[in-house]
Amino acid sequence: MIESRALLPSSRRLQRTRLTPFAFLMPALVLYALFTAYPVARAFVLSVQRNVDGEVRFSGLAQYQRLLSDDVFRQALFNTLIFLVAQVPVMLIAALLIAVALNSPHFPFRSALRSAYFLPSIMSLVAVGTLFRVLLNEDLGLVNYVLREFGLAGVPWITHPWWAKITVMLLLTWRYTGFMMVIYLAGLQNIPPELYEAAQIDGAEPVQSFWHITLPLLRPTILFTTVLSTISVLQIFDEALIVTRGGPANETLTIGLYLYQTVFSSVDFHYAAAISVVLVVVIGALAVLQLKAGERGQT
Amino acid sequence: MKRRWSFAQTLALIVVALGALLAVFPFYWMFSAATRLSSEVLGIPPRLDIGSALLTNLETLVGKGFLLAAWNSAFIALTTTALTVLVSSMAGFAFTQYRFGAREPLFAFFLVTLIVPPQVTIVPLFQLMAGQNPLGLNLLGTPWAIILPALSNSFAIFFCRQTFQKYPPELSDAARVDGANEWQVYWQVAMPSVRSSLAALSVFVFLGQWNSFFLPLIMNGNNDAGRTLPLAISALIGENSVDYGALIAGTALSVLPVLVFFLFAQRLFVSGALSGSVKG
Numbered sequence: 361m362i363e364s365r366a367l368l369p370s371s372r373r374l375q376r377t378r379l380t381p382f383a384f385l386m387p388a389l390v391l392y393a394l395f396t397a398y399p400v401a402r403a404f405v406l407s408v409q410r411n412v413d414g415e416v417r418f419s420g421l422a423q424y425q426r427l428l429s430d431d432v433f434r435q436a437l438f439n440t441l442i443f444l445v446a447q448v449p450v451m452l453i454a455a456l457l458i459a460v461a462l463n464s465p466h467f468p469f470r471s472a473l474r475s476a477y478f479l480p481s482i483m484s485l486v487a488v489g490t491l492f493r494v495l496l497n498e499d500l501g502l503v504n505y506v507l508r509e510f511g512l513a514g515v516p517w518i519t520h521p522w523w524a525k526i527t528v529m530l531l532l533t534w535r536y537t538g539f540m541m542v543i544y545l546a547g548l549q550n551i552p553p554e555l556y557e558a559a560q561i562d563g564a565e566p567v568q569s570f571w572h573i574t575l576p577l578l579r580p581t582i583l584f585t586t587v588l589s590t591i592s593v594l595q596i597f598d599e600a601l602i603v604t605r606g607g608p609a610n611e612t613l614t615i616g617l618y619l620y621q622t623v624f625s626s627v628d629f630h631y632a633a634a635i636s637v638v639l640v641v642v643i644g645a646l647a648v649l650q651l652k653a654g655e656r657g658q659t
Numbered sequence: 660m661k662r663r664w665s666f667a668q669t670l671a672l673i674v675v676a677l678g679a680l681l682a683v684f685p686f687y688w689m690f691s692a693a694t695r696l697s698s699e700v701l702g703i704p705p706r707l708d709i710g711s712a713l714l715t716n717l718e719t720l721v722g723k724g725f726l727l728a729a730w731n732s733a734f735i736a737l738t739t740t741a742l743t744v745l746v747s748s749m750a751g752f753a754f755t756q757y758r759f760g761a762r763e764p765l766f767a768f769f770l771v772t773l774i775v776p777p778q779v780t781i782v783p784l785f786q787l788m789a790g791q792n793p794l795g796l797n798l799l800g801t802p803w804a805i806i807l808p809a810l811s812n813s814f815a816i817f818f819c820r821q822t823f824q825k826y827p828p829e830l831s832d833a834a835r836v837d838g839a840n841e842w843q844v845y846w847q848v849a850m851p852s853v854r855s856s857l858a859a860l861s862v863f864v865f866l867g868q869w870n871s872f873f874l875p876l877i878m879n880g881n882n883d884a885g886r887t888l889p890l891a892i893s894a895l896i897g898e899n900s901v902d903y904g905a906l907i908a909g910t911a912l913s914v915l916p917v918l919v920f921f922l923f924a925q926r927l928f929v930s931g932a933l934s935g936s937v938k939g
Contacts, residue, residue: 376757380841384753385765387746388816395811396772399780399787406782454678461675468672475925476679479686482917482928484870486889487910490896491685494692494903500701502688538682539932546933595776598872602893616873619778624880629782636779643776 406633423634433635435610436618437642439525440594443614447529448589452582455537459544460574474545477538485535489602492531493518496603521611524604528612531599536592540585547581548574583654587647594643615639686918693908700903716908724883725909728891732913735802735887736869739809743864744857746810751819752845756828766820772813777873784808785877800882805875809868815860822856823849862924863931869917888913 410419427433458477462470480488495502496517504514517527551574559569575582597616600606606613606621615635622632688707692700695710754766788804790797798804826849834848850857872889879885886894892913895906921928 376835376841378759381753381757381759381762384749384757384841384845388750388769389765391746391807391811392769392772392813394787395784395808396775396780396813397768399783400772400775402783402786403779458675458678461671467675469676473675473679476683478925478929478932479918479921480682481932482866482921483686483914484872484889486870486872486892487914488685490892490906490910491689493896494700494907495685495688497701500703502705505703505705534682534685542929542932591774591776595778597778598889602896616778619781620873620877623782623785623877629786633782636776636782639776640774640779644774647774 403633403636406630407637410630423631424638426631427634427638432610432613433618436613436615439612440596440614442525443529443532443596444590444593447532448586448593451533451537452540452585452589454533455540455585456544456582458537459541459548460570462541463545463548474542477541479538480535481539483535485598486602488531488535489599492527493603496527518604519608521608524608524612527603528596528600531603532593536589540589543585544578544581547578551577579654583650587650590646590650591643594639594646689907689911689914692904693911695904697901697903697905700907712904713908716904719902719905720909720912723891723895723905724886725888725891725912727884728886728888729912731802731885732869732887735805736865738802739806739868740861740865742806742810743812743815744861747812747815747819748850748857749845750816751823752849754820755823755826756831756849769813769816773817780808781874781877788878799878800885802885804878805887808874812864815864818860822853826853859927859931862927866917
C-alpha cells in the first residue's frame, strides 16, 4: 500500500520513464527478497552450520551426514514415498475415468456430478482430517458401524501401522480427486470432437478411442497433474498431523511432520534446515525425472 | 444422435453417482453432527438427522475463543488477498506493458521460486519474524507474521502476467493521449478490464490462506489471541477429553462461509483451480 501511494504524483503528472516498470515491480521485488530469496539462501547456510553451546560454527556436511544415519528420517522418507507411489496413480486414474465419463454429453446430471466431485477441494485439510478422525473412530465411528452392520469386522483405521497409512491415502484421494478431475475435464475439452467422430466412422469402439485418441492427446495434462500431485504428496503435513499425529510408531510420519518436530520439539534449526534442503532436492529431482519421462514418451 | 443405453453405460452411471455421493456425504454428516452433543456424535447407532445441540456447541466454541479465531482468519485471508492481487497485478502489468532490459531475468527469478516448497523457508522465516531482523521487530503472534510471507506468491505473479498478456495495450495508449499518467493507466484502465481474471485469482488466494495451517501453526503455535480457525480446531482435538459436538460444529463453522461462496460463484473456484495451482 505504501509503495503504491508513493507512486501517486504530487503534480498529477507521472510520465513514462525508464524507471516506471521498476516502480511497478518494487513491492513484489522487496517482498520476494525478504520472504523468499533471503529465507532460501539462509536455509542453505543454516544447514552447513551447527550450534555448539550457543555458538554457531561452520560444520560442512555434518548435518547431512547425521540425516544418513537417522532411522526416524529414513522412516519418514520411506512413508512419504509409499504415499507417493501408492496413492497418486490410483487417484489420477480414478480422476481421469470420472472426467471421461462426465465429459460425455449424454451423461445424466453431469454438471451436478462435477460440482459434487469438486466440493471436497474447498475444504481445509484440517477440517478434512477432523472429519476423517471422527468418522473412522475405531469403536464408535460411523464407518466401522456400517462395516459391522454388513457383518464385517471393524477396521483399526488409526492404530494399525498399515491401516493408518491407508487412512491417510483415503483422505488424500477424497480431497484431491475432484480437483484433478476438473483439470482433466479442461484437457478433454481441448480435444477436437471431429477426431472421435472420424474414429467412430472407421468403426472404432469407445475403448479404442480412449487408448488411441484421449490418452495420447491428454499426455501434457497427465504430466502436469502427476508433477502437481507429487509436489503436494511430498509436502504432506496437515492431514497426517491431525488424523494420526504421525503414529502409530511413526508409521505415518512424513518429511514435513519430522521437520516440524525437529523445529519445535528438538529446537534444532540447523538439522531442520538440512531436512528442508533434502526435501527441495527430492521434489526438484522427481519433477525433473517426470518431465524427462514425459518428453521421452512423446518422441 | 443415436442413444442406446448399454449395460456398461448404466454401470458407469451407478459408479460415478456413488463416488459423487461419497464426495458429498461428509459435508452432510458434518452439518448433522454439528447439531449434536459429544456423546451423540460418537454413538451407536449413529444418527444422521438434525439434532438440537447446535446452540450448546456454539456456546462452547465462543467460550473457547472461536469468534476471535474467525475474525483472525477473515482478517488474514482478506488482507492477504487484497495485497497479493495489488502487488502481483502491478508486477504483471510491468512485465507485459513495458520493455526493459531486466524483464526476462527478473521474471525468471520469480518463476524459479514456484518450485520452492514452503517447508524450506519456514525456519529462516520463523527466525526473521521472531526478531532476527535489522529492525529487531518481533512479529510472532501478530497477523503480519502470516500475511507477509504469503504475499511473496510467485504463482500470483505468473497468473497476472498471463492475464495482462491478453490486455490490449491500445487501451493504455488511448488513455495516455487523454492525459492519464502511468498509475492511472494501470489502476483506472488496465485493472478494470481484467477484473474477472483477478476475481478468480482472489478466490484462489483467499481459499489458500483461509485453509492454511502450516505457516500459522509455526508463527502462532503458542499464541491463543492470534489463532486462526484451523489452529483453533486443531487445539480442540488436542484436548484431553474432546468435545466432539463442539469440534464438528467448529469445523462446520470454518467450512460454511467457503461453501456458501462456492455455491454462488462456482465458476470462479473452477477457473481459479484451472489456472494451474500449487498447494498453499
